Amino acid sequence: MKSLKRTRDITPLPSRNFKITVDDQPVDACEGETVLSVLLAANYARVMENDRNVASGAYCGMGVCHCCQVKINAKHKQRACQTLVEPQMSVETLTNRFKEEGIKHD
């Protein structure tokens, strides 16, 4: 399977790192990083699709705006900027319950 490349790191990743998957693609990550940093390092700008079907990227980066919510380990609405990566974590971008379950706004 094709791995995602990290092209945006300012300093090299420490040698002790692990993999997480983003949209089913493996990518390197290391202890202490947020999910958002991994996404940005791998060149992701589009992160979330909100309940009103509008895509957004991380905006505040500090947990305030809720514009970076992704599905992490099968749980929806986790803020990428506030969640630290863990080995084997699975992250899915641009998805939400409204979309997955076909719920419509009136």
Added chain:
Amino acid sequence: MTSQTHDKVVIVGGGPAGTAAAAELARHGLKSVIIDEAPKLGGVIYRGPLRQTDSLPHLDDNLKRAMTALQTRYQAHSDSIEVKTQTRVLGPEGSNQLLLSDNSGLSRQPYGHLILATGCHERSVPFPGWQLPGVMLLGGVQLQLKSGLVRPGQRMALVGTGPLLPLVACQLHKAGVDVVGVYEASPFAKLAKEAVALLNKPKLTLSGMSMMSYLKKHKIPFKYGWGIVSAQGKEQLNSIQVAPYDSQWRAQRDLAQQVDVDAIGVGYGFVARTQLAMLLGLDHHYSKVSGYVPVLDEWHQSQNHEAFVVGDSNGLLGADAAICEGQLAALRLAWQCGKITESQLSARSTKVKNKLARIKKFRFGFDRFSDRQSGLLSLAQPETVVCRCEQVRREQLDKAIAQGVKDITSLKMRTRIGMGDCQGKTCSSYALDYLHQAGLTENIGVIKPRFPLDPIPFTLME
């Protein structure tokens, strides 16, 4: 659920203010608990890298020194300070308790005394295209540089006002980002007028000047009196329009220029984070610079509730002032607990108060320079979304106001602004400014913070 004894001082927020308060309390024999959402103390400004790294090539020595100083301040007193990181305060529970959530679940934190040091967040200014992925707030950009060690874009511009613009521009450039332009809304002449105020902190002023010369040396355009007009892109950002601003910060659209970028940082100011103070029932008043801030005495203590509020959460003065305020509150508390005498209190606090006064003079100079003008409000076009969570457009605000809405709660009920996941933190400063501009200044109110302040995952309730 766990409970602990409540002789301790509980400090919400482990940034410069909270950490300084904890260290000062420890010096006088008082134990404290610091609660912080982040994995590490330091606050957004001094947290530093979250992952292991051997060097920080993109950060200047002043910042590195300040980050170390904060860690040292904590380390020297770590025996007396309990730190709960990655822990969120959901709100007050009963009297003298806070409800917390962390990875392992919910817990209660009783307190004998409370110091709030919850900091601030950035003010959002909606403009066409601001929802595009790639548009970030300036502090968000900086957090990725400082804590994430990641470049948020490859070709970037910065728009906004204030001293963070040149600072972040330098950091981005040193991190290897192609910085194609920095646009400061206020004209240079206005900065020159503040020379006397800026001399209250000569070192900071000098470092600002050296940043400007760094930008010049690397041919990074820095334009005073310019700002954002709009952002363009299909799925994500690929260009912005910038234009000269007039004295009211109205964009002169006929002179707009296009700049190709893949990300931008937008920074038109901050808002004090006072949701917890409001839930606790502290009295607040409105300030144009900081938003709603608690009413406090000279020691930063609220009269209608004995909590102290320090740092940017009681008005935006930055990290140096936050440290002073944390110390002042701690000294006062030490005196109230009988740990120091009145004369010790006055001896030590006089020094801190003088320092704070100098910082304020400097800071007020910048506030006057960066005082946001009404033109910013008209960047949003009728069809521009002003509340991201609920996708409320400006024309819906116009309609509601035309129909007689006079306060923010009615505006919320009529349009759904502030009803989404962020609970109005992103849209409410614009909405308040917009109501003010419509001539509504009396009893506008605030978007009331709700309990829990942060969503409680269902998994924690099982």
